[in-house]
Amino acid sequence: EEIMTCATVEQLGEAIRSMQIRGSGAIGICGAYGLYLAAYVSDGDPEVVKEAGVLLKRTRPTAVNLMKTVDEMIASIKGTGQVLINKMEDKTVEIVERQLAFEYELGKHGAALIEDGDTVMTHCHSGALGGAGYGGRALSVIRTAHEQGKNIHVITCETRPYLQGARITAYELKKFGIPHTLITDNMSGFCMSTGRVDKVVVGSDRVSANGDLANKVGTYMHALAAKEHGIPFYTATSSHTIDFETPRGADIEVEMRDSSEVTHLKGIAIAPEGTNALYPSFDITPNQLISGIITEKGVITAPFSTNLTKVNAQGNKVSQ
Ligand code: RUB
Structure with a gap:
């Protein structure tokens, strides 16, 4: 390290x-x-x-x-x-x-959704303090379920071009002794359609006031596949990641990173010189694809706008 x-x-x-x-x-x-x-x-x-x-x-x-x-x-x-x-x-x-x-708290609420024997898929790396804390958001849910003695397996999705799922999530899962399998970004449809995934838990970079989710690009694709196969799809977040000032996911600014991060890997070109590439760092998953938003106060379910407003009114007016 x-x-x-x-x-x-x-x-x-x-x-x-x-x-x-x-x-x-x-x-x-x-x-x-x-x-x-x-x-x-x-x-x-x-x-x-x-x-x-x-x-x-x-x-x-x-x-x-x-x-x-x-x-x-x-x-x-x-x-x-x-x-x-x-x-x-x-x-x-x-x-x-x-x-x-x-x-720690959201881990407990999220772990209640995970059953013994589940295979849980996660995307990218959701570890709030880079694993120095309780294991981050999605990882906190996974780690808590594991520590409760539930026999779970994790599918960690690699996430090109920075490979966070491989480099960081797999590292932390190994450190915590949680059985796992690594896949690349494009394999979740196969895994879901062949019965290899029971639940999906991802992190979140921002949740808008209507419950739409901005998270690492690829998340939306997983949510669509999960819906198609009837697999519950959760985001593990906390009240300070819910942005009540932003009405809808479409209002969230999606960071566009330099195209060279797609055409090159550690400085080595992997596409012909001059190739035009696109790198949206995040995508937006609409709330109707989300089964629940796991927070430190509990799990928020649809209708999200009503329930999020309730969370807001209960003194959780986002202050961080
Ligand atoms: C990371 C990413 C993570 C969220 C949630 O994106 O999308 O899933 O940040 O993580 P990047 P956490 O690597 O581009 O920053 O639960 O750790 O906050």
């Missing part, structure tokens, strides 16, 4: 932009640490902290946790110098602890 050090907010921003730090939960946490770092390196200058927020928010547009965490940190700015540094440190610790608690 390599350790990366970011001594400046610019370095942190670059690490997020270049996918060295990725996943909605992990980059959300970086929003908090980044502003604490800005306070620290500037000896507690509130203007530098605010500028750091602008820089970090620009790195990746789809995952809402980053925006909310930065806003929450900025809203808590108080004083200057050591007072501000301490404030940013305390707020960062609060945000990280809250996220870990959410992961």
